[in-house]
Structure formats: C-alpha cells, structure tokens
Amino acid sequence: MAAARGLGEAALPGLEPAGSKKKEPDHARHRERLRARFDRAGATALADYELLELVLFRAIPRRDVKPLAKRLLAEFGDFNHAISAPPARLTKVEGLGEAAARELKIVEAAAHRLAQARVIGREALSSWSALMTYCKTVMAYRETEEFRILFLDRKNALLADEAQAKGTVDHVPVYPREVAKRALELNASAMIMVHNHPSGDPTPSPADIEMTQRIEAALEAVGVTLHDHVVIGKETDASFRALGLL
Template identity: 55%
Template sequence: MHDDEDERGFFAEQRPPAMRSVKPVEEKPHYLGHRQRLRERFRQAGAEALSDYEILELLLFRSIPRADTKERAKALLKRFGSLAEVLGAPEHLLREVEHIGEGAAVDLKIVAAAALRMARSEIKGREILSSWNQVLDYCRAAMAFEEREQFRILFLDKKNALIADEVQQTGTVDHTPVYPREVVKRALELSATAIVLVHNHPSGDPTPSRADIDMTKMIVETAKPLGIAVHDHIIIGKKGHASMKGLLLI
C-alpha cells in the first residue's frame, strides 16, 4: 500500500463525529420582564407613580397570563375614557373591546364591585352630612356609568347616620318612574327620619330636568308632614354631579 493510500485511510478513520442538533434557547416573552418591572414600580413607588393604563395592566395580568396587556389596557381607556369608566362599564361592552374576553371582563367587574363595597363602608353608619365627599364618591361609583336611570335613596336615622341604601326604581335611558308615597312608605318602614335622593343621568349631563324638580318637590311635600326631611336630591353624571339643594331648588 502506498503512503498516500495510508494517509487517506488514516484521515478517513479520523472523521469528526456528526454534529449533534442543538435546540435553540427559547427566549422568554418580552412582556414577562415588563410585568415584573411594573410590579416592582407599584411596590416601591405606589399607585400614584403609575398612569391609569399601567394600573389597568396590573389588573389584567392575572386575567391574561400569556400575552402583552399594555395595548389591551390602552384600548379599554380609548373606548371608555378613564379608569373609572372602564370599571363602571357593563360586562358586555367590555367584551366588545378586541382581545378582552369573558374572563378579563368579569375580573374587571369584580374589582369594580370590591371598590364599591369599600366606598360604601366609608359612609355606612357615619353622619352623612359631615362625610359628604365620601357620599358623592360612593354615588358616583355606584351609578355614574349605568346605562339606565336608577333612583336610589339613602335612609338616615335621627343622627343623620346611614341605615339603608336602596335602589327604588330602574327605568330607561332618560326616565325613571318614582312614586312619592312609596318613597315615604319605605322611609317609615325603616324608621328613617331623613332621606337623600339620588339618581343618575346616563346622558352624562347632571343638570336637573323640569320633571326631576317637580318630582322632588312632591316627595318633599309628602314627607314633611310625617316628620321625614329630604336633605338633598343629587343627580349623578359621568363627568360630575348636581345638588338640588346647592342649586336652591329645594
């Protein structure tokens, strides 16, 4: 055998082993790092350091565990206008926003319900007239974003502490039938000595209508002989409220 044949044989025997296939390292989704950073900002700096869409992102993290929630949060705010309006929006409208499914919509409504319970606890048993800002906050949270008119009554005892909070009637987008005798009857059943009337305007404009004014005067006239005072009638809109007492209408 010639030397060149020996060399060919030698190098043939020394062929490098076949390369093993190496699995590519899977990169973690970019949103995971973003989520951790956002949580840390919330923990260290508090909610005031975050914008509305970032707070909304945090709420969506558990509902949507494997996707970027930033664009979803921004889409919700674009549709409804503010964080309060997102939480106040009906479930079926939340689900109309792209990539907001049933689970996320229900979770947002649970957060809204918890916030409403907190607001109610702020006024329950307290002297209402000295906690007026909390009363307004509660009424806005409860009614500002309802699609239909609601007529709510806050029943107070002789110390003006809240003893009951009830929705008496639910109407259409621009009208709620209210019966003064039924209002007064319920106040007597609860041994209330004063009431605060509240209803919402789904149009967003809290300006009292002529019908609102007339109905309020009828309730005042029916309640007064029985020792029940009407402290105020508050009208709630998306962007504010109107007080009939403040407007000198009662």
C-alpha cells in the same frame, strides 16, 4: 447503532441541549417591571392603560395584554369608565372574555365597598364630602340613570343605601308611594335622594323637579324629612337644596 448527529442538524423536538435555558417572553419581563413600579411608586406612577394591565394579568396570564388595555381605553375613555362598563359591553371588546370582564367588575365592586365603608353609620350631613365621594364612585360613570336613596336615622346617621330604580340614558321611573313605604319599613327619619345624569351635566331637569316635589309631599305625609336631592354628573354635582329647589 444510530449515527452521531452532525453539528448542523436540528435537535429532536422537545429536547434542548444540556445547559441551555429557555428565553423568557418579552411580555413576562414587562409584567415584572410593571409590578415592580407599582410596588415602588404606587398607582399614581402608572397610566390608565398600565393599571388596566395589572388587573388583566390575573385573568390572562400568558399573553401580552397591553394592546387589550389600550383597546379598552379607546372604547371607554379612561380607567373609571372601563371598570364601570356593563359586562356585556366589556366582552364585545376584541380579546376580552368573561374572566377578564369579571376581574374588572371585582375592582369596581371593591372601590364601591371601600367608599361605602367610609359613610355607613356616620352622621351624613357632617360627612357630606365623604358622602358625595361615595355617590360619585358608585354612580358618576354609569351609562344609564340610576336612582338611589340614602336613608337616615334620627341622628342623621346613614341607615341604608339602596338603589330604588334603574332606567335609560335620560329617564328613571320612581314612585313616591314606594319611596315613602320603604322609609317606613326601615324606620327612617330622613333621607337624601341621589340620581345620576349619564350626559355628565348635573343640571336638574323639569322632570327631576316635578318628581322631587311629588316625593317630598309623600314623605311629609308620613313624617319623613327630605334633606336633599343630589344629581351626580361626570365632574360635578347639583344639590336641590343649594339651588333653592327644596
């Protein structure tokens, strides 16, 4: 018969005394508090790193993610830049794997879809503020230049929004004939061109101006109107028409 265990002896591995309760990890209680604060007061009550934590909870269920959220901000600057960063750069951040990077990109995609829903099918020129909000959401935080075209019908309603080309940090190749060809394929009557400047300064460059003039000439030849070319910066945008360049 086994001897009775003394008071000072440790319990057998894996066994807990009757009536005992395993202590909840500190980070689990932190998650509950953070979720409750979001439910009660919304996103405006949270700092950027806390909003990142909420996103990371789904991909990393059993680890304190606050240090990781703060590393993301140290690397990318703010919430917007973090979710807009390419997956290859995200996964270089210590502790962030493919699953967590995917969660961040899902949030970015949802933001783009929501902003797009507010402009598709609407008269573009009378919905200019919503249109620019959409363009900034999609393009302002990209690390390389992207050229997009907003194709419009005869009533200036948005038919399609397409990324035509992607480039480097300061250049994106665009071919006037291809732009005109795509407008004809969509039966578009007009268009608005948009591209971003990753530097943050939306001032049109000489190359931007020359390229716009070439595209405008190609569109005129097929009866399509170029309403504007907008350059998106980090905080502001520049309209060719407002600047007298169209």
